[in-house]
Structures are given as C-alpha cells and as structure tokens.
Amino acid sequence: MFDALQNIFKIPELKKRVLFSLGMLAVYRVGCHIPTPGIDRLALAHFFKQAQGTLLGMFDMFSGGALERLTVFALGIMPYISSSIIFQLLTVVVPAIEKLSKEGESGRKKIIQYTRYGTIVLSFVQGLGIAIGLESMRGPAGELVVPNPGWSFRLMTVITLTAGTAFIMWLGEQMTEKGIGNGISLIIFAGIVVRIPTALSNTVRLLNAGQLSLFVLIFVLALMFVVIAAIVFVERGQRRLPIHYAKRVVGLKTFNAQTSHLPLKVNMAGVIPPIFASSIIMFPATVANFINVPWVQKAAKSLTPGNLVYDLFFVAFIVFFCYFYTAVTFNPVDVAENVKKHGGYIPGIRPGKETSDFMDSVLTRLTFAGAIYISLVCVLPSILIGKFNLPFYFGGTALLIAVGVGMDTVAQIESHLITRNYEGFLKGVKIRGRK
Structure with a gap:
C-alpha cells in the first residue's frame, strides 16, 4: 500500500489529479459548516433528533450533516442525482431525448446541460419547501426555529440553498474533469464517511x-x-x-473472426433501487412531522426503520425497482440487434429474437440475485440496531455507495499506474470484473 502511494506521487499528472480532488473535497466540507442565516440552531437540532428514521434523516446522511445544521450546502447533491435519474427515465419515454442520447458526444452534452437546468429547478422547489416547513417547526420549549418568518426569509433561504447546490454540482464536474474518480460520487462518499469518527467515539463511550x-x-x-x-x-x-x-469484408478491408463477450453485472441497477425505495417508504414518516393527528402519527411510526412492516415494504420496493431500473437502462432487443448488425452471435443461439429472449432470461435471473443481495445489505442496519443496540448506522444504501465509490476510484488510480509501467494500487491484485 505504501509503495502504491509512493508510486502515485512519482507521476506528476496523477499526483496533481489526486491533490486537486482532495482540495475540492476540503472546500466542500468547509461549505458544510457555513450556516444559513435566520435559523435558531438549537431548536433545529432538537427537531432533527425527532426526525430520525424519516426522509429528512436520509437526506441529512447524504449531505454529511449539512441539512441538520441547515448550512449553505444543506440540499447536498441530491437534486442533481434526482435530475439525472429523471432524464435517464425520460430517455426511454420521450423520443426527442432518446434521439439525443444516440447522437454521441454532442447529444450527451445537451442532456448534461438539461440535467443542470433540472437541478436548479429541483433545488428551487426543495429550498422553498424547506423554508416554508422551517417556519412551522418548534424547539423543545416551543420556540420557533425561524424567529422572523416571512417571504424575506423564504427568498433568502431559497437563493442560498439553490446557489449552494449549484456550487456543489460545479465542484463535482471539476473533480471529474481535472481530478481522479467521479466527482459527484466522491462528494456523496465524503458526506457518508465523515460520520465514521463520531460513530467510533460513540462506540468507545x-x-x-x-x-x-x-x-x-x-x-x-x-x-x-x-x-x-x-x-x-x-x-x-x-x-x-x-x-x-464471423469473418467479414467491408469495402477493401477484411475483418478476421473474433471472440468477445457481453458483461452483465449481477447488480445492474446499482444503488438506485434502495434510494427510490427509501424515498417512497419514508415519505409518510416525513409528512407526519408536520401533521399532529394521532392516527397519522401511528401509521407513520410503523413505517420507520426497525419495524417489521417497514422492512417488508422496503424489500418489496427494492425488488420492484431493481427490475424496473434494469429494464429502463438495458434493452435486450436493441443489444441483440446491434450484435446482429455487426455480424455477431451467441454460440448455440440464433441471432435476432432468440438472442434477445436469451439475454432477457439471463438478465432476469441476475436481477433477482442482485435484488436479494441489495435487500440483505439494506435491512442489515435494522437488525444490528434493533438486536445489538449499535450506536452507528452500518449497512444499507450508505455502505453500498461508500464501497462502490471506493472501488471505482481505486480502479481509476490503478489504471493510471499500470499505463505508466507501475504495479497496481494493491500488489498482486487487479481491480476488475469477476467472472
């Protein structure tokens, strides 16, 4: 490991990229401690203690605690992620966006630009919702979280939070372009792992x-x-x-017979299913914080982490979204048609419809295995906290993101080292797909 770190700093370009990413992450963490004006911090902290296990608690986890303190980065990068997911789904539904996605680099840049616009719109809407919601919140002694409510506070909060999200989006894109790894993923990663020291200190206590x-x-x-x-x-x-x-002739060029493979991951949907499932199932508990009706409070309590009803619904939604998102992002008919168009075939399978049916059957079995795997990891926190009274949140979406981002970043560093005749990041280990 130490040899690998030394090799990183022997390559000027890689060293510059790593230091740039670390610098941008430091800027992000500083912004997570700059408060939004007009808020009673003690009353807000009391409210968030009551909101644990709701949608607000999940968003606060991804923002690295910025939402709980309501800093300028309180919305985090979630509006950008939501906008990206929306445009991915629209690619299948809207023909114009689907056409853009097939236009190569120029189409991809236009979709990224539309995603940015969508991020600003979502940030404005979420910021306005948070500002209005804060005005109705009260602290332990009944004091208002917002001492001076009104449209001046709302506009100031909306502008501050929207500008903060836009700046985080810019930071992530700069890290992707000039740093190492995916900038947006690293920002989420930083927001998750920053809570590890607190969890360790609570464990020792x-x-x-x-x-x-x-x-x-x-x-x-x-x-x-x-x-x-x-x-x-x-x-x-x-x-x-x-x-x-097969061997084929195109113009004056002859292409010899070749053998390749089509990789299908066990977890094709990534961390999208648990994020969607958490958002939907935690929504009633979030709304219940603003509605003081007994039966609403009782129903919302049954849909908070640690309850059997919550775990059952959570697993069901994860399985559903695993199949749904995989179907949206991977079309066996289009893939089979492209393979056939380039003269390829799967041994023992006829090109065309039989190939697409075979891919679909394989993908269905893989998605089921992936859904069970994600479900087990995501219900692990409820088991550990409920049975062993652990003081930290281990498992779930946060762990999937942290491990996945860590592997991808190490893989990128390893590719830089290998291309310059150095050993990989870990001696004797190659970060690649497993058969």
Missing part, C-alpha cells in the same frame, strides 16, 4: 460505560469485514455472454 460488551463489538467488527468483502465480491461479479464475430 458505550464500551467504557458497559452498555456494549467486548464480545458483541468483536462480533460486529467481524461481521463488518464479512459484509464489505461480500459487497466487493458481488459488485465485481459478472455473467459474460460469449459473442462470436
């Missing part, structure tokens, strides 16, 4: 107080290692469909 036994702590640490290893194992897992290309 409970251990010293006798509320957490040493045996349970050792068991949990071993379980953490196993779960992370399992995530790495599955995320790199692929089903490689062999593709044979």
Whole structure:
C-alpha cells in the first residue's frame, strides 16, 4: 500500500489529479459548516433528533450533516442525482431525448446541460419547501426555529440553498474533469464517511460505560469485514455472454473472426433501487412531522426503520425497482440487434429474437440475485440496531455507495499506474470484473 502511494506521487499528472480532488473535497466540507442565516440552531437540532428514521434523516446522511445544521450546502447533491435519474427515465419515454442520447458526444452534452437546468429547478422547489416547513417547526420549549418568518426569509433561504447546490454540482464536474474518480460520487462518499469518527467515539463511550460488551463489538467488527468483502465480491461479479464475430469484408478491408463477450453485472441497477425505495417508504414518516393527528402519527411510526412492516415494504420496493431500473437502462432487443448488425452471435443461439429472449432470461435471473443481495445489505442496519443496540448506522444504501465509490476510484488510480509501467494500487491484485 505504501509503495502504491509512493508510486502515485512519482507521476506528476496523477499526483496533481489526486491533490486537486482532495482540495475540492476540503472546500466542500468547509461549505458544510457555513450556516444559513435566520435559523435558531438549537431548536433545529432538537427537531432533527425527532426526525430520525424519516426522509429528512436520509437526506441529512447524504449531505454529511449539512441539512441538520441547515448550512449553505444543506440540499447536498441530491437534486442533481434526482435530475439525472429523471432524464435517464425520460430517455426511454420521450423520443426527442432518446434521439439525443444516440447522437454521441454532442447529444450527451445537451442532456448534461438539461440535467443542470433540472437541478436548479429541483433545488428551487426543495429550498422553498424547506423554508416554508422551517417556519412551522418548534424547539423543545416551543420556540420557533425561524424567529422572523416571512417571504424575506423564504427568498433568502431559497437563493442560498439553490446557489449552494449549484456550487456543489460545479465542484463535482471539476473533480471529474481535472481530478481522479467521479466527482459527484466522491462528494456523496465524503458526506457518508465523515460520520465514521463520531460513530467510533460513540462506540468507545458505550464500551467504557458497559452498555456494549467486548464480545458483541468483536462480533460486529467481524461481521463488518464479512459484509464489505461480500459487497466487493458481488459488485465485481459478472455473467459474460460469449459473442462470436464471423469473418467479414467491408469495402477493401477484411475483418478476421473474433471472440468477445457481453458483461452483465449481477447488480445492474446499482444503488438506485434502495434510494427510490427509501424515498417512497419514508415519505409518510416525513409528512407526519408536520401533521399532529394521532392516527397519522401511528401509521407513520410503523413505517420507520426497525419495524417489521417497514422492512417488508422496503424489500418489496427494492425488488420492484431493481427490475424496473434494469429494464429502463438495458434493452435486450436493441443489444441483440446491434450484435446482429455487426455480424455477431451467441454460440448455440440464433441471432435476432432468440438472442434477445436469451439475454432477457439471463438478465432476469441476475436481477433477482442482485435484488436479494441489495435487500440483505439494506435491512442489515435494522437488525444490528434493533438486536445489538449499535450506536452507528452500518449497512444499507450508505455502505453500498461508500464501497462502490471506493472501488471505482481505486480502479481509476490503478489504471493510471499500470499505463505508466507501475504495479497496481494493491500488489498482486487487479481491480476488475469477476467472472
């Protein structure tokens, strides 16, 4: 590991990229502590303690605690992610956007520009909703979270939060272009891992107080290692469909017979299903914070993490969105047609419809396995917190994102090292897809 780090700083370009990314992440973390004016911090902190397990708590996790403190980066990068997902879905539904996606680099740039506009619109709407919601919140003694409510406060909050999200979006794009790794993913990664020191200190405090036994702590640490290893194992897992290309002549050029493969990941949908599932199932609990009706409060309580009803609905939504998002992003008919157009075929399968049906059947089985894997990881926090009274949130969407981003970033660093005749980031290990 130390040799790999030394190799990084031996390459001026790679060193510059790594330091640039670290610098941009430092700027992001500084912005997460610049407060939005007009807020009573103590009353707001009390409200967020009551909002744990709701949609607000999940958004606060992705923003690295910026939403709980209502800083200028309170909205985080979630509006950009939501806008990106919306345009991915519109690519299938709207023919004009689908046509843009097939126009190569120019079409991709236009879709990115539309995504930016969508981010600003979503940030404005979410900022206005937060500003109006804050005016109705009260602290432990009944004091208002917003001492001076009104349209002046709303406009100031909306402009501040929208500008903060736009700046984070710019930071992420600069990191992707001039740094190492995907900038947007690294910003989410930073917001998640920044809570690790607090979790460790809480664990030590409970251990010293006798509320957490040493045996349970050792068991949990071993379980953490196993779960992370399992995530790495599955995320790199692929089903490689062999593709044979016959010898063909195009003009004056002759292309010899070739053999390739089509990689199908076990988890084709990534972390989108748990994000969608969490957003939908936590929405009632979030609304209940603003509605003081007994039956609404009771129904919302059953849909918070740690309850059996929540876990059942959560798993059901994850399975549904795994199949839905995979169907949106991967079209077996189009892939089979492209393979046929280039003279390729899967051995033993006729080109055309039979090939698309075969791909669809393979993808269906892979998606089922991926959905079960995501469901197990995502319900793990409820089990650990409920059974072992852990003081930290281990597992779920946050762990999937953290491990996935870490693997992708290490893979990019490794590719830079290998292209310059250095060993990979980890000696004797290649970060690549597993058959």
